[in-house]
Amino acid sequence: MTISAEPRHLDARYDVLVVGAGPAGMAAAIGAREMGADSVLLVDRERDPGGILLQCIHSGFGLHAFKEEITGPEYAERFFEQVLDHEVDVLTDAFVMDVTAERRVKLMSPSVGVTTVDAGAVVLAMGARERTRGAIHIPGDRPSGVMTAGLAQKMVNLEGYLPGRRAVILGSGDIGLIMARRLTLEGVEVVGVFELLAHPSGLGRNIVQCLEDFDIPLHLSTTVVGIHGRDRLERLTVAPVDDQRQPLMDRAWDVDCDTLLLSIGLIPDAELARDLGARMDPLTGGPMVSSTMETSLPGVFAAGNVVHVNDLADWVSQEARVAGEAAGALSTGRMRPLEDIRLLPGDNVGYVVPHTISSDHTQTVSFRVRKPIYGDTQLRLGEVHRRKLKAAVPAEMITIKVGPHLLEGFTGDALRVDAVPFDAEADAPSDAVGGER
Amino acid sequence: MLDPESTAVEGLITMSVPVVHDVIIIGGGVVGVTLARTLSRFELDVVLLERDAEVGFGVSKANSGIIHSGIHADPDTVKGRLEWPGNVGWLRLRDDLGFGLAQVGELLVALAEDELATVEALHAQGRRKGVPGLEPYRQDQVRRAQPNLTREVIAGLWAPTAGVVNPYEAVLLIADNAARNGVQVVTSEPVVGIDPPVVDEPDAPIRVRTPGRTWHGRYVVNAAGLYADEIAAMAGVASFTIHGRKGEEYLLDKRLAGLVTSIIFPCPTETSKGTLVTPTYDGTIMVGPTAEATDDKDDTTTTPEGAAQVFAAARRLVPGISPRDVIAEFAGVRAVAHTEDFIIGPTDRPGFVNAAGIQSPGLTAAPAIAELLLDVLSDEGLALHEKDAWQPRSEHPVRFAQLSTEEQAELAVREPRYAQLVCRCELVTEAEILDAIDRGARTLDGLKFRTRIGMGRCQGGFCTWHCMQLLAERQQVDLPAVTKRGAGSWLVCERDDAGARPTAALGG
Structure with a gap:
């Protein structure tokens, strides 16, 4: 893989700066450009972009993102081609040492030394580390x-x-x-x-x-x-x-x-977010995020395994695209959606991401169960949504789409997510439209 | 391991007249390296022989890292006499060499009425030894000083002279400085035999054998730690035995930084100073040690029983401590002589001097042990002429993470490898790794103790390979020859089809 877009020099300011060029960071950079960010810098600490995908030479990637089964390096390469097509600046062999709440980013690299760059928005996409x-x-x-x-x-x-x-x-x-x-x-x-x-x-x-x-x-x-x-x-x-x-x-x-x-097990590699003072979720080990993957610090987004450990790279890219698009939109002056509903993990749910949702738009809610249920499982989103699954195991992340129509008429400020064995009498089917992956 | 000097040494063997060193030091622990540096002040040819791949790999790196206040050991013993002057000596070493040492002080606490007499006795003992600053604390003073201690504390003794040190960093920098002043430090060089005295030639040098060669020394200092009894026996002067006493230590998560801000001592028992709660120089909390007799001198295992004992004792002092917070654990084996005291001095064999049985407070006493050995050697006839060119200071290795942004930027301009990251958790750069290798790091553990790589959250998961590559490249060996800590601690092996690979055929 060659990096034709590697900047010879860095601009002093970028609309969006993305930390980490794995499946999350590459998707975020593409999303930011598509939503109108003029200048996007993608930074990675390794010599080649792709993150951990590069060592995942087995297949099983891309079933959702590309509708075919490919290997990790192939998945990385396809995304990176899009990154280059979208005229994103890429700086590899570069380590982000520090980010301030004002989004001044300190980085080091043999090609540019130790320097700082200002960013309109930052997307943290550092992935996870192993226990x-x-x-x-x-x-x-x-x-x-x-x-x-x-x-x-x-x-x-x-x-x-x-x-x-x-x-x-x-x-x-x-x-x-x-x-x-x-x-x-x-x-x-x-x-x-x-x-x-x-x-x-x-x-x-x-x-x-x-x-x-x-x-x-x-x-x-x-x-x-x-x-x-x-x-x-x-x-x-x-x-x-x-x-x-x-x-x-x-x-x-x-x-x-x-x-x-x-x-x-994996732990979000979220030290930058923690050092920045972003509010952290003790259940995930990552930062708390809104429906557009914005942390508690305005203009600082996070997506992928740095927020919560996903089961598939495809979901990581999908989630990071949301973050990148929101970061790009913010850089062009568009308003944020109103985040008016908190999500709370309820019965047999280990965590829920995002931590707040908005009744303005449709968003994906991800969570994992604590204990496996090998049989019909009832998912409940407060009183507004129910859905039956054939089974629910901790290894597999569950996602549901939550749109404005579900939240119409909801007046509370928080919704609990439960995943419990199905009880035919108590769990009458809901007619709400949604869809689990 | 490749040693740039080894070819020169090989060449010398073939000469008919062997090189006779003034002093051969056997053992590169804290005692050996501190003596080496002390001797490097004089016009002497000194060689230090270490069996491990690097100096300080024995108990010198696996202990509580405490410079004792000076109150603990009985002044009627050798170890008691050397404890306080050793403490003072460490501050001079720190000032010269710049390793991490902080005088955080110690607080000895009494939890029951019957311990008050012990507190008073140690106070009196400290005063008698001239330890300054001692102050008895009432219950409310203890509580104010260390609010996270158990409410059971009824009184305490404050000793501000106690310190914490990174023992491995200190040993490496002391050895480094000794080498810069001309001491030849030879690692992976175990002593396997010492020839008997030559009949009719009382002044003939002592011949010390290692697997590859014979070393000739006018004086030999036995600082071989756990194996000092075996070395003495080789020299024909077996007069003591050394027993292992294992100590397990548990390092807790950085989250607990500040739980205690001084070293917390319980009242000691017959055989041990007890389990301590220590704020390490790096800001983590460490609990330990145990004190368990072991027949196996190389047994550095941690055990469920040891952990249970340490945490039960530590929680008696600081209830907020939990085994859940352990991030790393290790054990060291102290070298205890049958006399329960240091054995320092000449032997029946002229020129052969012991520095054995250096148990606790051996780390603290090391600088004073070196001075005492200097006197012993001088009494035995070693001529000491001070060097004009002795360099007490050596340039401290750069710790990139601790520099200001401006300093970092300036370094990166001068040498781009300072801007090449290796360890993200502790922010260690490629230039620092290469410098550590040039200063003698030969193994992954050697790099770790010099630069902190792999000590952070990922425990080396991300940077191990990069470090192995740098070790292999700089020493011009294949990756399978790179080890964790020498000997058989290999890290990777070739694939079965590796013979087909051109790189292997070309020999790297």
């Missing part, structure tokens, strides 16, 4: 060979090296499942996947295509309780857990391996 060993407190030695699944993915897919010869994967998140398959294909022995919870964390299709098709065992309600090896990892102790997630040590056993990949 690490420190977050789950596993006792034992601290050898090499314990790493996040994403780092192993980079080693194998981008650099052509193997992280080890015999691997165990802790956590059934999607990156871990995909790496179980990738390592197997590369000749690494994958001993098994261990998941603390009683249900998998990754998408159902990945359980089938990455584990079952390769006879890799998945041990639910089981976790790693000891790490052994002075220099390099040599052995793990694993144990089943009770329903309080406490290990049952009398049933523990040892597994010989030289590699432990951690796929134990």
